[in-house]
Amino acid sequence: MILSTKGRYGLKAVFELSLNYGLGPVSLKKISEKYEISENYLEQLFAKLRKAGYIETIRGSQGGYMLAKEPKDLTVGMILRTLEGEMTTSECVNKEVCSRESVCATRSIFEKIEKSITDVIDKITLADMYEEHKEILLEANKQNE
Amino acid sequence: MILSTKGRYGLKAVFELSLNYGLGPVSLKKISEKYEISENYLEQLFAKLRKAGYIETIRGSQGGYMLAKEPKDLTVGMILRTLEGEMTTSECVNKEVCSRESVCATRSIFEKIEKSITDVIDKITLADMYEEHKEILLEANKQNE
C-alpha cells in the first residue's frame, strides 16, 4: 500500500467538505458516520490539515469544519502530503546524499516514479474531483433510467 | 516514503546482477560491501526474488546469485512488487469492496495514482536501466575531460 488510512480517510473527508463549500461548517460526527471512520482518529487528521491552513473551524454548537480555500485552490497533493508526509521514493532523490551518483542507476527510476505521482496529485484539485464526480453521478442516473 | 529499503536495496542489488549477466554468479558479500547493505538482510530479499523465479543461485565456494531471465525480460515492477507487495493505493481499487461507488470520488484519484506508477515500473526493464546507465557514465566521462 502506497497510502495509509491517513491519506485515504483524509482525502474522502476533505472532499466531503468541498461538497459543502460555502454552505457553512460540517461536523466531524456527520463525516465520521457517513464514511464509517473513527471520529477521534479523523479529528487528528483534521488537526494537521488545520495547522497546514487548508481547513478552518467554528467551535461550539452548530460548529464544524470547512475549507479555508476555494476547492480550485486545494490539490490532492496538498492533502496527501500533509497527512502522509512527502511522497518520496528514496532519500537520495532531491538531496545530494548520493555519494556514487554516476554509479546509481536506480536513482533515475526513483525519480521517475516520484515525478509520475507528483504529476497526478499536484494537478488534480478538489474542484476537479467535484466535476468528475458530477459526471459519474449523471452516468449512474442514466443507467438507472 | 513510498518505497521501503526492501525495494530500494533490492532494486540496486538486482541491477548489480544484471551488470554481471552472463558472466557467472555474484556473491552476496560483494554486493553487500559495494552498496553497504547488511548481508543477512539482503539475503532475505534475494530469497523472495528466488522464490519468485527472478534470480537463481549456485551454492558452495565460488557460488552466488545470478538473474534467472534476460535483463530485457525483467521489469522494475516485478522486483518491486515481489519485495514491497502490490503497489496499490486503496483496497477499493481493483476490487468490488466499494459499497458506494457512485459516491466515492476519491476512488478515481487512487486509480490514477496507481496507474501512473504502474506505467513507469512495468515499462522499465533491467536492460533499459543498463542503457540509461551507460549514457550517464558516458556523459560523466565527458565532463571529466
Added chain:
DNA sequence: ATCATACCCCACCAAAACAGTTGGGAATGG
C-alpha cells in the same frame, strides 16, 4: 444561566511493519 453540541489537545495502547541480527545447516570448489 446552563446545557448539549462540537472542536481542541494530550496521553496512552495494541498490533503490525521495518530493518535488521543471530545462529545453525547444507552444498561445493580447491
Added chain:
DNA sequence: CCATTCCCAACTGTTTTGGTGGGGTATGAT
C-alpha cells in the same frame, strides 16, 4: 576437509499505524 557461500528459521529493538480515552474550551439554543 575446509573455507566459502547459499539456505532457513527465529528473535529483537524501533517506528508506524490505527486507533481509544478523557479532560478542557467555545458557543448556539432554550
